[in-house]
Amino acid sequence: MAVTEVSQVVRSEWTKVRSVASTVWTLSLAFVVTVGVGMLIAVVSKNTFDDMDRKDQLSFDPTLISFAGMSLGQLAMIVFGVLVVSNEYSTGMIRTSLAAVPQRATFYLSKLAVAAGLTLAVGIVTSFVTFFVGQAMLGSLRTDIGEPGVLRAVIGGGLYMTLIALFSIGVATMLRSPMLSLGILMPFFFLVSNILGNVSATKKVGQYLPDQAGSKIMQVVTPVDNDTPYGPWGGFTIMAVWVVAALLGGYLLLKRRDA
Template identity: 75%
Template sequence: MAATQVLKSEWTKIKSVQSTIWTLSLAVIVTIGLGVLISILSKNEFQKMSPQDKLAFDPTFVSFAGMSLGQLAMIVFGVLVVSNEYSTGMIRMSLAAVPQRGTFLFSKITVAAALALAVGMVTSFASFFLGQAMLGDLRANIGDPGVLRAVVGGGLYMTLIALFSMGVASMLRSQVLALGVLMPFFFLLTPILGNVSATKKAGQYFPDQAGSKIMQVVAPAGDDAPYGPWGGLLIMVLWVAAALVGGYVLLRKRDA
């Protein structure tokens, strides 16, 4: 089967599964909605902040507060794109139709990445502009130094979260198992390691902790990360690459 046909096939699979569409819709709604809410609360609480907190106040990053929950939906999306075929047994038919497993996985990743990138960029820009509108006089402008990079970075961050989840799901092949690994990893392990002094230096190199640096314009108080925004994103890209390579290697070695 030609590569273009495989891409069309993967696009058909994704859009025909309602759960993936609903998951992406939820990512948009939750990320924007929570970002707007936190922006309103931040504006109301700004005058009560300490002078140090005011200096470290990052209006751009505040509007991305919803990413913490929005990434949950992107994780589920990435897992569903891969695991749906395993749970239904459709993977056997897919690999029979496309025996070149590299082509099969690359096409799936390409289609899902393009969709996640489109959703991520729309979500990031909408979160920024709506959040800044709520902040009023505290708002940042898209032309301010570092702001456009942070907004574009927000879309890239959401895309990379989905791709990392696809790689893990490709290795584990089970929706329940993949979510059982990814949810504690992102919502328990990395926040704990990133905030406990004894493990903070190691926690800085986890994908979400490093990747979220791209969305910051003002460095938070006490930030001693040995990398900048693009360095953090590169660390996240390396995690994603490792997960996808792992998924590809295991796909080639195992039976469907």
């Protein structure tokens, strides 16, 4: 397929995303929730810092505190990722799309390119805003963007949001149903992953789940008695592997089955 034809497919995918109000609202919600909850947790952390035990004070991570809202903001990114794919399946427009672009690899990659570009832009803006707002709320406990590891963590926050959306796109492409996709992804990230990652019996398994591993990229201060066998970039790599696997699974099923 010629470059001009690929660019036309990309523009078509951009039009689809832009014209659906729900996808725009979910990205806006991701921003508002992440920044808002991060700000509130920063205020609470500042007011309760003196009451923390010595271990918690030594493990206090001002940067990570700013991203406390990410666990809720990522849910909006999950919804966005699912909607990018499932809107076409639920309306039957997928048949028209694949008839217009029979090269399914081009169709799939164009959709991913648009979604990745949009979520990366929103994620980076959200990450920087939530960091600076959170630090303003922390007062004397704040850190600076120039401190070692902080800029990496802030940029990593935007990358994390992007990968969450792409993972959701892969899963939604495999399942095709918005209700089934959200019915699996929402409980998995909001409940199952947190339970597995915080229960001692399953912690060693939970720490290799995509969100548990990927969130390490936003960590600057290593907690006291930390036994995680990987660092920020190691965790990010683990998450990236999950995302690649989900996207590859989505493509293989898209290629092999009927619309």
